[in-house]
Amino acid sequence: MSIKVAGDFLGLLAEHKLAPLSAGQGSHLPPVTQATTVFAFHFRDGVLMAGDRRATAGNVIVTDQVEKVLEIDSESLLAIAGVPATAFEMARVLQTSFEYYRRSQLQSLSLKAKVRALARLLRDNIPMAMQGVGIVVPLFAGIDRNSHPAEAKIFFYDPLGAQFQAVGNASSGSGSGTIRSVMAFEERYGSPRPSEMSLPQAVQFALRLLMTASEFDSATGGVNPETDTFATLKILTLEGVTTISNSDQKRFLRQEATTS
Amino acid sequence: MTEEPYRWLEAVANRREYVKDQLKGGSPVFAVSLNAGILFFGVGTGQSKIFEIFDRHAMGAIGHPADIEKMRQAAIDVAHMEAFTRAADDVTLKRLVSFALSPQLKNQFEQIFSAPILVEILLAELGRAPSEDLLVRLHFDGSFELKRGGISVITLDPQTERNACDWLSSQVNAATPIQEAIKRCRDAWTILKLGKNFQEIPGPEILEQSWKKESVDREMELGFLDRNTTKPSRFRSLEAGVEK
Numbered sequence: 001m002s003i004k005v006a007g008d009f010l011g012l013l014a015e016h017k018l019a020p021l022s023a024g025q026g027s028h029l030p031p032v033t034q035a036t037t038v039f040a041f042h043f044r045d046g047v048l049m050a051g052d053r054r055a056t057a058g059n060v061i062v063t064d065q066v067e068k069v070l071e072i073d074s075e076s077l078l079a080i081a082g083v084p085a086t087a088f089e090m091a092r093v094l095q096t097s098f099e100y101y102r103r104s105q106l107q108s109l110s111l112k113a114k115v116r117a118l119a120r121l122l123r124d125n126i127p128m129a130m131q132g133v134g135i136v137v138p139l140f141a142g143i144d145r146n147s148h149p150a151e152a153k154i155f156f157y158d159p160l161g162a163q164f165q166a167v168g169n170a171s172s173g174s175g176s177g178t179i180r181s182v183m184a185f186e187e188r189y190g191s192p193r194p195s196e197m198s199l200p201q202a203v204q205f206a207l208r209l210l211m212t213a214s215e216f217d218s219a220t221g222g223v224n225p226e227t228d229t230f231a232t233l234k235i236l237t238l239e240g241v242t243t244i245s246n247s248d249q250k251r252f253l254r255q256e257a258t259t260s
Numbered sequence: 261m262t263e264e265p266y267r268w269l270e271a272v273a274n275r276r277e278y279v280k281d282q283l284k285g286g287s288p289v290f291a292v293s294l295n296a297g298i299l300f301f302g303v304g305t306g307q308s309k310i311f312e313i314f315d316r317h318a319m320g321a322i323g324h325p326a327d328i329e330k331m332r333q334a335a336i337d338v339a340h341m342e343a344f345t346r347a348a349d350d351v352t353l354k355r356l357v358s359f360a361l362s363p364q365l366k367n368q369f370e371q372i373f374s375a376p377i378l379v380e381i382l383l384a385e386l387g388r389a390p391s392e393d394l395l396v397r398l399h400f401d402g403s404f405e406l407k408r409g410g411i412s413v414i415t416l417d418p419q420t421e422r423n424a425c426d427w428l429s430s431q432v433n434a435a436t437p438i439q440e441a442i443k444r445c446r447d448a449w450t451i452l453k454l455g456k457n458f459q460e461i462p463g464p465e466i467l468e469q470s471w472k473k474e475s476v477d478r479e480m481e482l483g484f485l486d487r488n489t490t491k492p493s494r495f496r497s498l499e500a501g502v503e504k
Contacts, residue, residue: 009344012337018345074491092344099493100340103312104333 007105009097010120020093037175037213037220038068038079040139040154041183042168042195043202046237047141047152049077050206052175052214053232054221055084064221069232071241073098075143076114077234081173082136082159086128090121090136111144115155115163122161129159137172141236152236168195175213175220182209199235203244203252206233225250271372279369279400282378283416286322287478288424288452290445291384293393293409295434297494298384300483301445303475310483312495314339314351316386318483322414323379323400331379335361348492353385353394357404366402376400382414386485386494390434397421409434415452424448427458438498442482450474 005011013019038051051068054061069079070091078094080087097117101109109117118140128134140155140163156170157163169183186205187193194205207223210231214222223231233244244252289302289309300320302309308328310320313335321328338360339351361381368377381398395412398404411432413424431444450467451458453474462470482498 009340012341013344016341018341074493096340096344100336103314103340104336106307106311 007101036173039171175217289320
């Protein structure tokens, strides 16, 4: 007798033979759209998650309008790096799964379970990743209501699905190497440190990081207030998720940072 | 027995009586379409009568808890499968009821050798305006009625249900504030529990006393499909008009 796990949306899809992310067969590899800089760090009020908006295929810029930081539910964010086709499908599966669980079980999924749900999708995606056409290395942030007091946490993954909690920050994508060093430096010697920054300071810092990444990585879209080119920035706090609009990004980038 | 039409009809009629008898004493549920959204009102034991189904959809029910759960789960499964395979905008209450819930109830009711589903259901879909809201009364035998906006009630007697609807419609309209609508639903619930005819409404003091007496050891269950939020999920649980 098979045992059904309550509130398992992937199980429901499998019952109807609609399981997503199943590996296809074939030896011809199409041009793969990828490359990115996404990162997340703790600031005074919660977590800021940011991503550039460029998608590339080889040396071709496909678009500069991609949203790589996605609200999965009112208490979790996903930043995608890798192949958008797979990453967006993972995001869609997570969004539906978390809501399905909340509505059917009349309670929210715990943060640990959310983190593992993404790990499970990455593991299911290993055949595609091994073929070189579906690699995804995401970041995840969510509110842990079971810790006392409740707090926002950041997690990063490897392509095989291993999950790790980030202490201060995490980054992913082709431009992440550049900014990882900057974030580590600022966390040790900065004044204020990213974890002590106010919202305007954190937004300014995030935009400057993306500008720096784009100087060294052609696959990372830049931030340019003169051409109204901005990033995707989302804030996760105990009150929920908010998106920093382009006009706010412009304002924060130009204003003098204060520690208040 | 099923080979003989008369005996089959008799069995179904008996079954109808049995279901109505089993549902007797169920606590009424109300849905009111307001400018701000759709209010669900019920009195139960907490998360027992009013439920979120999907982004713009909610459900109220009376009946056996296991059967309410069965239908609630069926509605949630179908809505999420539809949203995942197509899109959230393609989840519509009319299709949910016509092609999923109603056939399931009808089949179960007419299979006279298996247990019927003991449930009466009220579903709502939030539109852009009260006139676009859809309220659906779904009965234990799979029959259903659709209604645009206004008020819908679950009781066990069609005439009582009409009376309750008419009385509430005279007290509440789309412009009524949520708190006021909750009070009027509470009054209607009390009148129904007292078994009074809606032609003779008890005074406010008697209603208040009766409410306290009838609702002892129970709690008000309030759900609200919010028309003004920008979040995809419009449903909120309320506590006497205040978000929980």
